[in-house]
Each structure stands twice: as C-alpha cells, then as structure tokens.
Amino acid sequence: MKAGFRQSMAWLHTWSGLVVGWLLFAIFLTGTVSYFRPEISLWMRPELQQAAPGTRATEVVIAEMQRRAPAAPSWIILMPSERNPVASAFWRDPTATPRGFRQAQLDPRTGGDLAARATAGGDFFYAFHFQLFGLPIPIARWIVSFCAMVMLVSIVSGIVTHRRIFADFFTFRPRKGQRSWLDGHAALATLALPYHLMITYTGLVTLIALTMPWPILTNFEGNRAAYTAAVFGIDEAVPRAGVATPLTPVTPLVAEAKARWHGGEIGRVLVTNPGDSTATITFQQQDSDRVSVSRRTIIFNGTTGAVIATREPDGPADATRGVMYGLHVGRFGGGVMRALFFLSALMGSAMVATGTILWAVKRRQKSGAGAGTRLVEILNVGAIAGLPAAMAIYLLANRLLPVEMAGRITWEVYCFFIAWAVLLLHPLFRSHRRAWQEQLWLGAVLQVAVPVVNVVATPGSALAATLPAWRWDIAGIDLACLAFAVLLGGCACMVGREAAAPRQRRGAVQSAAAE
Structure with missing residues (x-):
C-alpha cells in the first residue's frame, strides 16, 4: 500500500460504496418501510380494518378449520396479534390451483371468511429488500448478501478514513457544494453508526445458512429437513393411522402454553393429521414477545392433550442466531422501538444516497x-x-x-x-x-x-x-x-x-x- 493505509481505505470506501450503492439504497429503503409491514398490509386491505383479535381466537379458528378442511393433511394457522387482527389459515387441497394449496383470511371472533382485495401489501417491500424480484431466490439472496458485505466494508473503511468523523458530526456547512455533501454524509453516518453496524452485520447473519452452509452440512450430515426441524421446531409429518379420533379441546392447551411462556401469546399453530389418532397440535410463541426469534414450541398429542415435547433455543449458537435475527427484523419493543429503528434506517438510506451523490460531485469537480x-x-x-x-x-x-x-x-x-x-x-x-x-x-x-x-x-x-x-x-x-x-x-x-x-x-x- 504505497499510498498509505488511510488512503487505501479511502479508495476502498469510495469504490465499494459506488459499485452497489444504488441497489443498497433500494434494499435499505424497502427494508426501512418493512418495519411497519403489518400496518402497510392492513392499510392495503381496508376491508379488514374493522377486524379484532378476540380473546378465544385459537379455539375459534381451529373449530372453523375442523369444519372447513377435516381431511387435510395439516393446517398452518398464523394467529392474530395487536398489529395484525386477522387469522390466516393455509392447508393442502389437491383440487386447488395452481399449487394444490388453499388459504383463507378468518375473523378470529367468529371464524368466518373476511373477504379483502388481493394485494401483496407490505410483504412486497419486505421480500424485495432481501430477495429482490424476478430472479431465482438463491441468486437474489446471494446478491443481497454480497451487497451487505460490501456495506460492512464501506462502513468500516469509512470509520478508518474519516479521522475526525465525530468532530465533523457537529460541523455542517450548507451551500458549500462538495463540502456540504461530505458534512451531511458524515453526520448521517455518525448519528446512527451503531445501528448501521448492527443492521448490516445481522443482515448477513439472517442469510448465513445460504452463504455459510458448512455447519449445517457437518452437524446435520447434509439433512436440511433435520436442520429445519431443529431451528423452527417442525418435525416431519407422521403418516395417518386411519383411526378416526376427534381433536382434544384446545382451551386447556392454550392455557398451558401461555403459562409455560409466562403469558406469552401464541403466534403460530400447526395441526397435523386432524381427525386421526396420530394428530398433533403445535404452538409457537409470537416473535414480538421477546428480542430473540428462536422458536419456543410446545407439541401436544392432538387426541389426549398430553405434552409430547417442548423446545427452547438450543444452546448458545441458536440463541445467538435468534437474537441477531430478532435485532434485524425489530419486532420487539413496541411502537417506540420500531419508530427509532425506522428513523435510524431512514438515515441509513440517506447515508447511502449522499455517498453516491458525493462521488458524482467530486468526480465532476475533478475531471468534468x-x-x-x-x-x-x-x-x-x-x-x-x-x-x-x-x-x-x-x-x-x-x-x-x-x-x-x-x-x-x-x-x-x-x-x-x-x-x-x-x-x-x-x-x-x-x-x-x-x-x-x-x-x-x-x-x-x-x-x-x-x-x-x-x-x-x-x-x-x-x-x-x-x-x-x-x-x-x-x-x-x-x-x-x-x-x-x-x-x-x-x-x-x-x-x-x-x-x-x-x-x-x-x-x-x-x-x-x-x-
């Protein structure tokens, strides 16, 4: 490095930020609005805005599914929450087109259908910010992972390059051309620097199973189904025994799950083989109840109500992954925390934007x-x-x-x-x-x-x-x-x-x- 270490870092900061700057801005801005993904989805489905969660939502929705799809191999039910007042149910139906699945938006108070306009809602922005659009998902996620790595390099090299970054934070010179853009860029980078480092690093962690699959291949002998079961608390379905047996009453199971989770709410329900002697009912806790998104799961025998298994974050690696992922998606802490994350992410978007603009301003002044x-x-x-x-x-x-x-x-x-x-x-x-x-x-x-x-x-x-x-x-x-x-x-x-x-x-x- 003949030009010196700081000069080399300045070159790295300038060019690494430019190469992926435009895509990074799109990833950052769509990720920013994704902090309010449920609210955007609800706004885009005005027909659902009068729905309310209900105090017995789990019992009502499971009863409705017994009436609606008693012979389905399984039901997946996303339970309502404070931010999403609607229950969403998914089940397999060979007669359904195009992929053999059906889904319904259910009123958690009555179990009835809630008709609403078809829309991707806030899910579009959420999905775009980590897997883009129109590309094969693995390729898109690799591209986003590369952009996140470049972003991390840009942040670290920027810290090294700007020796007076914290002092310059208190100095803004308006209407000074390049100097003004540099001041604004430094202020945006410094004010939310811990957030920028956190969100970039945890973004890489969320895709680590794709970019660094070797622990999975080693510890699970290449069996991704076993990895999914361990991480998400979902086992492979047991074949039906062919013995018709009604589901056990759900109310005692709900009470036991909440007691074990110290009042935590149920976020997801999986019922396998309903109406059969091999039926199971799996409850998973809502993500918003804590920082970590590692699944806390209870599996009940679907006919007797006995607890078959419970799952907590398994060891320090799983706990670390859960916290990292939870910090990235920001579902914890209530509206004030999400608002702070939103403002910090907005500053991150502006930081990326001013960086690319600064490059053009400097180059135009230097070489026309x-x-x-x-x-x-x-x-x-x-x-x-x-x-x-x-x-x-x-x-x-x-x-x-x-x-x-x-x-x-x-x-x-x-x-x-x-x-x-x-x-x-x-x-x-x-x-x-x-x-x-x-x-x-x-x-x-x-x-x-x-x-x-x-x-x-x-x-x-x-x-x-x-x-x-x-x-x-x-x-x-x-x-x-x-x-x-x-x-x-x-x-x-x-x-x-x-x-x-x-x-x-x-x-x-x-x-x-x-x-």
Missing part, C-alpha cells in the same frame, strides 16, 4: 462531465429520487386498480416497476439538476396523492375517519406519506436554490463589470 460521471448522475437520479415515487405508485395502484381485477397482485407490483423504469430513463433526456428537481417534485406530489386518493377510494380508512378513532396503525401510513412528501419537496427546493446560486453570482459579476 465525462461519460462515467454522467452515467453515475443518471443512475443517482433514477435510483434515489425515482424509488420513493415508485413506492407511492404501488400504494396508489392498490386504491385505483379494480378490486375484482384478475391478477391484481401482479399488476400492483408491475405498476411499481414500470414507474421506476420510466424514472430511471427520464434523466437521459433532461439536464442533471432539472431531472433531480422534476423527480423530487413528482415524488412529493405522488406521496401527497396517496392520502388524497384514499379519501375518495376508501373514505373509511382516510385520516378523517382514522384519526378521531385513534387508529394510528392505519393513519400512520397516510401521515408517513405526507412526511415523505415534505422531505422530498424540501430536497427539490434545495436543489433549486443550488441551481440558482451560480446564476446569481454570475449576474453579480456581470453587474460589477458593467459598472
């Missing part, structure tokens, strides 16, 4: 507007300013597409990608500053349009109805869109002022020369 610099500037506009606009289009499509439209879920997602593709092409035909201004203002207008269209399309879920009812889980989405609109509009105004400043200086110089 070459083809490489122009390409980076085009991608900066489309990837950074275009993504919030495309996300607003996704929410608007949920309200504007016909409720009974065939392939509705697919078209919501297509609307997102079509909008983003158009915005990626738009900077090719506009000047750099003009493209920034137009896309930022467009994003602001589209974000404002979300709550406005919500008033017309589904007035029952609009702010006028949700705020007086203290439904912050629903109103929060509209309010967040308005906040994003203010943020994007403010950025558009800032770009406009920066564009006007050189013209004002040139005008002053010309006036002075004329005098």
